[in-house]
Amino acid sequence: MTELRRILRLARNDFSYFFRTKWLMAVLLSLHLSDMLVVALVYNNLMTFNYFSFFVPGVVVMGLFAAALDTGRRIWLAIREGVIQYYLSLPISIYGIVIAYLLAGGLAAIVYSTSLLLVALIVLPAQAVWSTLILLPFLFVLAMGLAGISATLAALASTHGEYFFAYQQVVQVLLVTLSTVFYPIDVIKTYLPASLVNIVSANPLSLAAEAMRQYTFAGKPIQPLFLLNILLTSIPFAIVGAASYLTALHGIQVKGKL
Amino acid sequence: MRNVLRLVWFDLKPEIKPPVWIFIEWFTFTMQLFIYGAIISQLVKTQAIANYQQFYAVGFVVMMTFDIGSHAGRSFVEHAHEGRLPYLLSLPISRSKLFLSITLQGGAELAIMLTVPLALTLALLGNLTAISVAAAIATLFCLGFGVAGLMLGLSFIAFKSSDMYSAIVTGLSTIIIRFSTVLYPLIFLPPGYASVAALSPLTYGADLVRLLLGFDPSMLLNPMYAVAVLTALAVCTLGLGAFLLQRLVEGVKSG
Numbered sequence: 001m002t003e004l005r006r007i008l009r010l011a012r013n014d015f016s017y018f019f020r021t022k023w024l025m026a027v028l029l030s031l032h033l034s035d036m037l038v039v040a041l042v043y044n045n046l047m048t049f050n051y052f053s054f055f056v057p058g059v060v061v062m063g064l065f066a067a068a069l070d071t072g073r074r075i076w077l078a079i080r081e082g083v084i085q086y087y088l089s090l091p092i093s094i095y096g097i098v099i100a101y102l103l104a105g106g107l108a109a110i111v112y113s114t115s116l117l118l119v120a121l122i123v124l125p126a127q128a129v130w131s132t133l134i135l136l137p138f139l140f141v142l143a144m145g146l147a148g149i150s151a152t153l154a155a156l157a158s159t160h161g162e163y164f165f166a167y168q169q170v171v172q173v174l175l176v177t178l179s180t181v182f183y184p185i186d187v188i189k190t191y192l193p194a195s196l197v198n199i200v201s202a203n204p205l206s207l208a209a210e211a212m213r214q215y216t217f218a219g220k221p222i223q224p225l226f227l228l229n230i231l232l233t234s235i236p237f238a239i240v241g242a243a244s245y246l247t248a249l250h251g252i253q254v255k256g257k258l
Numbered sequence: 259m260r261n262v263l264r265l266v267w268f269d270l271k272p273e274i275k276p277p278v279w280i281f282i283e284w285f286t287f288t289m290q291l292f293i294y295g296a297i298i299s300q301l302v303k304t305q306a307i308a309n310y311q312q313f314y315a316v317g318f319v320v321m322m323t324f325d326i327g328s329h330a331g332r333s334f335v336e337h338a339h340e341g342r343l344p345y346l347l348s349l350p351i352s353r354s355k356l357f358l359s360i361t362l363q364g365g366a367e368l369a370i371m372l373t374v375p376l377a378l379t380l381a382l383l384g385n386l387t388a389i390s391v392a393a394a395i396a397t398l399f400c401l402g403f404g405v406a407g408l409m410l411g412l413s414f415i416a417f418k419s420s421d422m423y424s425a426i427v428t429g430l431s432t433i434i435i436r437f438s439t440v441l442y443p444l445i446f447l448p449p450g451y452a453s454v455a456a457l458s459p460l461t462y463g464a465d466l467v468r469l470l471l472g473f474d475p476s477m478l479l480n481p482m483y484a485v486a487v488l489t490a491l492a493v494c495t496l497g498l499g500a501f502l503l504q505r506l507v508e509g510v511k512s513g
């Protein structure tokens with residue numbers, strides 16, 4: 001069997017594990033569907049602009065983010081429960097294991113967020129549904145980047161027990177709050193200092209939410225430069241995540257533990 | 259009583275040494291209040307809510323109370339499955355004292371976690387009396403105990419499958435929060451949602467705390483209903499928890 005086929009088999013295993021975790025599916029679906037169908041709708045009654053059409057694409061991006069972050073939990077579990085020792089005994093390189101996890105994380109996030117997008121398309125009329133097909137590969141790279149962030153956290157926290165979830169919560173709160181998922185950039189500019197506004201603008205979650213609002217739902221023509229920005233902000237996270245996980249795996253391979 | 263306090267400390271110690279989760283909760287609250295709450299407040303334009311950030315601050319404290327109470331109930335079931343509870347049951351201490359220690363531990367955890375968020379909320383609201391603050395705190399504790407008891411009451415599902423229990427209680431928690439007045443007043447909910455919100459204990463908790471902290475009563479529920487529902491919830495679910503501890507816990511399968 002070639003290395004590629006082994007990577008794909010390992011990725012498929014991790015991908016299916018994500019969807020087989022019942023409590024996780026219950027949390028994610030109830031959270032995102034209620035955000036979309038309850039919070040967005042009620043906030044719309046409290047505001048003077050159409051918050052529903054603004055927030056629904058944001059919920060799809062939040063779904064992508066949450067599903068991608070779960071990659072870190074699976075890596076952390078594998079390290080903690082010794083499953084990683086089994087993986088290391090398989091005829092696959094540590095590079096292959098890292099690629100498999102990032103691929104599975106990205107793919108799980110895309111499949112999960114696509115299911116949310118289908119619900120979004122039912123409740124919110126989209127002007128250019130086909131633009132989503134062009135966005136998907138870029139969102140996949142973004143999801144791999146986000147999976148990379150969580151892989152880094154898992155590698156960092158692997159020797160500190162439950163701290164992984166604490167790190168994850170801090171990163172989640174920072175990335176989601178400092179983005180345009182919940183509020184337009186014009187309003188953010190009136191409240192936050194310029195330095196933080198720059199961070200919000202460069203946040204890959206802001207870019208993805210904006211791309212979905214503008215290209216899928218508003219039907220504006222796709223700007224290649226904007227898509228390039230998504231890649232440029234996502235790829236470094238994927239590289240750092242891969243390097244951290246690789247270092248952790250190398251440590252386990254040499255010393256038997258972290 | 260010394261044995262009860264020793265047990266409280268036994269369960270509380272992992273939470274506060276080191277206090278990672280306490281700081282994380284405080285950090286999350288601060289970010290949510292001073293960034294999310296403040297920015298969303300600029301978007302909310304309705305005469306019913308003069309300052310949405312203040313409304314949101316109280317709502318977030320109620321949400322935290324729910325999370326902490328729910329965590330206390332869930333950890334009880336987790337301990338049963340991990341074998342820690344059978345160990346506690348084997349100690350030379352009566353079931354009623356054990357139940358008291360679990361309740362006190364949940365209360366202490368709630369008090370520690372809410373200190374900073376509640377202080378920030380009260381500072382943001384300003385102009386409060388000692389009685390209104392004390393009554394609001396009492397309401398939060400009543401709600402916290404009620405939610406912990408509710409999660410404990412649902413533990414009968416865990417006798418069949420702990421995975422299913424986790425899926426149901428975590429999914430239910432999200433629904434209970436969204437279909438309540440934690441984030442928005444009842445008058446802004448569509449009629450179909452409002453009838454579901456009337457079943458959520460958080461609706462009564464959030465509205466009663468807001469009333470005690472001086473929010474406009476015209477957009478809140480009748481406080482008499484809220485007091486009745488919260489008292490009934492706390493008494494019934496804690497009673498059920500005490501009953502389960504007496505009768506059923508030893509039947510929990512481990513693993």
